[in-house]
Amino acid sequence: MNLASTLCVPLAPRLDTSGWVDSLRAIVGAESVLADPKELLAYECDGYTLQRHPPTAVVLPRTTAEVAAVVELCARLNLPIIPRGAGTSLCGGVLAVEGGVMIALTRMNRVLALDVRNRRALVEAGCVNAWVTREAAPHGLCYAPDPSSQPACTIGGNIATNSGGPHTLKYGVTTNHVLGLELVLPDGSVQWLGVTPDGGEDVEGYDLRGALIGSEGMFGVVTRALLRLIPTPTHWRTFLGVFDTVDEASHAVSDIIAAGIVPAALEMMDRLIVSALEEAYHFGFPLDAGAVLIIELDGLPAGLAAQAGVIEALCRGRGAREVRVARDEAERAALWKCRKRAFGAIGRLSPNYVTQDGVVPRSKLPQIMQFIQETSRRHDLRIPNVFHAGDGNIHPLILYDEREPGQVQRALAAGHDILTRCIELGGSVTGEHGIGVEKMDYMALQFTESDLDAMRTLRRVFDPDQRCNPHKMFPGSKRCSDFAVRKQAHA
Template sequence: MLSQTVINRLKEIVGENNVVTDKTGLFSYSYDGTLLSGDALGVVSPQTTEQVVELVKYLNEQNIRLVPRGAGTNESGGSIPVENCVVMNFARMNQILEIDTENYVAVVQPGVINFDLQVELEKKGCYFPPDPSSYKASTLGGNVSECSGGPKCFKYGVTRDYILGLEFVLPNGKIINTGGRNFKSEPGYDLTRILCGSEGILGFITKIIVRVIPTPVTTRTMLATYNKVEDASQTVADIVAAGIVPTTLELMDNLLINTTEDFCHAGLARDAGAVLIIEIDGYPSDMDEQVKTIGEITKKADAREFRVAQSAAEVNQIWASRRCAFGSVARVRPSYGVNDITVPRSNFPKAIEGILKVAKEFGVTIGVVAHAGDGNLHPLILFDQRDAEEVKIVHAAEQALCKMALGLGGTISGEHGIGLVKKKYLDSEFQPVAMEAFRKIKRTFDPENRVNPGKIVEV
């Protein structure tokens, strides 16, 4: 519990309306996108870098730790408050500071919602490709911290590929600036890359310089429907083998088809084993030939239907099903555990087989949605968290999924991060010398373990 003296000082720094200490107000900051929760001593919402610096220095003096937080959509427990912590909420640092179309650069504060940036860029003929499924809620600061991906990352890459520089407040309250506005590598060590994906354990992002690109001239969206999920997964491998690089290749299995249909009525075939959402972009002269080739590939893989969206409304209808996939499973079971295992694209069909095997072996229900183009799978294990025995089985199944991905040359996390949820699996992927390197980086930035303690690695 914070003393009144501390509360008064926090209010002096950020303003009375930007400090939360009552039990009801704190509840909203106790959880994220996982089933985990924790209790914060308080919540502070700075609006400037200077306020962040003051908060860090003052709370250091009080020996109180800090947990950075954006929109709370994190899927790995990375923004859960633990160990005598105050949450630093960046949602009110939400200004788009600059959009420079001449140099294809935008400068934003960390609390800017991904979708809000997309809307402003669209007005200027540009866009920011990393668009996680939570893009209408998640913040750019959170996207950077987790190195988020999204449907377009097969062709365009993930968040780190679009971050040119950062303004960053260290755990001691000092400010550093990494990178810059140009596209060349910065001199010396690439600190921007170290900070991007560091999950908030090294300090506080207060400004982000992002690279943006021109909006594609033409986009074509296709939907392929299959009787078997294995046929859909084979199509993914065949499209890549044909040398075509779609913007997106998104897969949903029968379970997700039906839960999304219950919610958004996108017109998907309820008896289908799987669907693929395929999108390409580029110049008009390139589109017809690629669409024709993709159609032939889907037919070869026994697709029962292949259609090309003929209007913006039809495109939005197709994408509505994918965007609501995670939340829609609540119609089946009250809880779900979302994984983000990733395998080399060539092993995507084997990963699908592995997920089906885990579901059968542990007797659990698993729905599959995937950024199939880059091998990033999101198996959703459905269960009831009130059943302690069932929770144990789910955790065992999650471990089996991670082991399966590693066995196929993959990783335990493609974009959701490690946080608290996958911390116990990290040393299965990395050798002891690498794990110690991670700990040394944490100790270098944060020798007293004051920022987001307990996440990723123990120090």
């Protein structure tokens, strides 16, 4: 039986759809509205599958005008709207908690213009992240944020969660690379926020674009974005540091940062992940290593050579038994492909997993890794790790089998312990995945009531009715059934 169906009881009777689904069809065309329960199943959750609920209808608009008309209709009928990209998010950020109209932007997926001289790209919100770099690459440019889901995830979704990726260690996250955007406000009006496609970098007034990025789809529907492109690094050096223990690798990460080197990327994978990846993709990872670091430097050739020696010495100083350098672009690409498909290889280890996205100060990495190992033992669950070590952004993957009694509860409890520890160590419960429905309760641990009030104030500036992507982010928001992390954990 589907776990979620046992947890998720619809709160309200199904929204009465009489009439308004036809109105949606009149706006976007019958072929662009899904309202059949079978069709809606694909939209009942994102990558976080512990809770599911289908929207009442899905619309697939092709233009900003269609989005605006749909949103305006929903405003008149007081219907919730849920913007959605590719659905690759990992914490229920696009869950239709009470149903409502889901606006899926996947048909608005074009790169509209590439301005090479000004290093800008104008794209539609449903444009896939990797397509931007694909289009820009012939001009020596790229779009820096590179989440692991980049072959599928959309720019609009990246904006919603302020996505990161391995190379954000050096280049920054989505908010540093989105110059401006077009937003359909929950009342149906259309606004451009931030830098306009033919405007200068400095914009008068408040940074509403910055306020919107990372708002998890709760301020309106983003329809277009103006992206900053950067020159593609031409010289790089990619290392594979092989360690006997996670602890040694964690200390090597701290040493590299302390030496004043900021690599382009600094990623860690532990033994369980490495063996799953090796089995799946045959890269040639050592199967007996306790941990592997992927360290990538980019820059000018002369400086790279000098820094490479330092990196190798620091790794060896912490007991690395081997420091390999990627021979060529092909080997480097293969390595990154493996790293970014790590979550996909988990299926070989376990029928189910839940990933966490905590952050600790970089110097606390050895402590949190130690804690995760203890947590794994305490709850008798395997917890492999693959994460952005240079940023202190951990991704413990808690493996469980929903068919085994008690395992769901133990998995939730383990996640709870780890995230609570991240906060205690001065960190955060999410570095790049977002709060969604999954981590609402942690907001009260990380922020005061005044902090949360200020956030609610900001939300009402954009969405006075709190109708856009409702029941997310804030502790105590109405949830699907009675589902509560802690209740489950202590059950």
